[in-house]
Amino acid sequence: MLAPLEHAPLAPHCTLRIGGPARYLIEAADEATVAEAVGWAAARGVPVRVLGGGSNLVIADDGVDGLVLKIALRGISTREVAGAMEVTAAAGEPWDALVRHTVERGWAGLECLSGIPGLVGATPIQNVGAYGQEVADTLSAVRALDRERGSVVTLGPAECGFGYRDSRFKSGAPGRYVVLAVTYQLSPGGAPNVRYADIARDLERRGLARPSLAEVRETVLKIRRSKSMVLEPGDPNARSCGSFFLNPIVDASTLSAIDARAAGLSMPRWPQPDGRVKLSAAWLIERAGFTRGQTEGPVGLSTRHTLALVCHDGARARDVAAFARRVRAGVEARFGVRLHPEPIFWGTLSLD
Incomplete structure (x- = not known):
């Protein structure tokens, strides 16, 4: 049986470290708990907010009068399809850990998105992008709980309504879907993306005419750290x-x-x-x-x-x-x- 926390502090759950409490808070480590929490809220007429890594969020000082559902689903699976590598990650997987996982295995497509804070589940919502890449380039499917239908659905790229830092999940039908997992189609042995000028200049300075995915990731992290865009303890700009x-x-x-x-x-x-x-x-x-x-x-x-x-x-x-x-x-x-x-x-x- 669900036992939501009441008047739970939210500031520790967001990178700004500000904001008031949630009327209710439930942490979901599996899809069954997600569905149960959404049903619990619907039965009581309580609005639901879905919380990931809190790295793109500003919470009001008086908090949230509703249920905050913190996503903690984990797991990564892969399969080869027609020469491509399909990587499916649960919504609660840390994003940069997934990027590192794919780079280490030589699967191209996410390397320029290194160092971005947050969780996998947020990436299709925001159509996360940086340095010449965005999630829409490689995303092949989103598994989500459709609160309107009351069932789990799988949405393809065309159904996601991607735009610049935007998607169907963010502005087309906000609140309708709870992202459970995301699948990306990557290129084994593929060449890294070096279109962005800052990346190309750094690689040229290092004499890397044909850089590896790992070298491009290293360059991206270097650039992001120079701007305090990698959240690290002790950085005064981290909040x-x-x-x-x-x-x-x-x-x-x-x-x-x-x-x-x-x-x-x-x-x-x-x-x-x-x-x-x-x-x-x-x-x-x-x-x-x-x-x-x-x-x-x-x-x-x-x-x-x-x-x-x-x-x-x-x-x-x-x-x-x-x-x-x-x-x-x-x-x-x-x-x-x-x-x-x-x-x-x-x-x-x-x-x-």
Whole structure:
């Protein structure tokens, strides 16, 4: 029989280390417990929030008035299919451990996603991506509990609705699915992805014309550590949720207006397949007058990366939201573009 914890602290479960308690908390180590917990909440009219690694999450100071279901399902299985390697990982597997597992075996496809905190179950929700790769490139199936149907379903890539840091799970039908496991189709002996300029430059400096997957992983971890984007004990920038704002993607007319405001500055940009252009949120923040290490009370910007908001002693969720609003307003006033947050907000908190 389920025995939910009541008024359970949530701050220890998220990387910002802030936020109030959950009205109820259940940790599920198997699929049966997930289904039982969802049924328990439905019978009582209690809303459900699914918690993974808490690395992309801002929890309100008054907490969550509902059931927080912490996913702790573990296990990795593999099978070879038509020359490819299908790797299925339970939703509670640590993401970087899975990436290391695949790199060590020479299976290409996830190497540039090294060092990203969190659990496997979050990767299709956010369509996690970095350094020229994203989960949508290799994902072949998502096994999930469909709360609407009351059954376990398997969704293929086309059914996931992937976009830039987005998916059906995040914005198309938020809350409908509880991810149980994810399958990725990788390439045994495949060449690593070295399209990203920072990776290519580092490999060239090291004289690695034909780098291995392990060497690319090492380079990615090196770059991420230089920006405090690998969560490590003792790092003063560790209390963050990574990139706080999405890189804006704009159409041609909006880009022209931003260029006019940029007053001749060389603004980085990346053309997208649909004709729009992706801009650097970090560049916009810096050119709007914000600097690395800038603080406002107990919160501020990382000393190593302008895009990361960090918490210091005494920080509260309302402080994070207030500072994020200030940054967003500064960018909008300077360039006329509105930044959107990457992390998810729980409870009564939002930037609007």
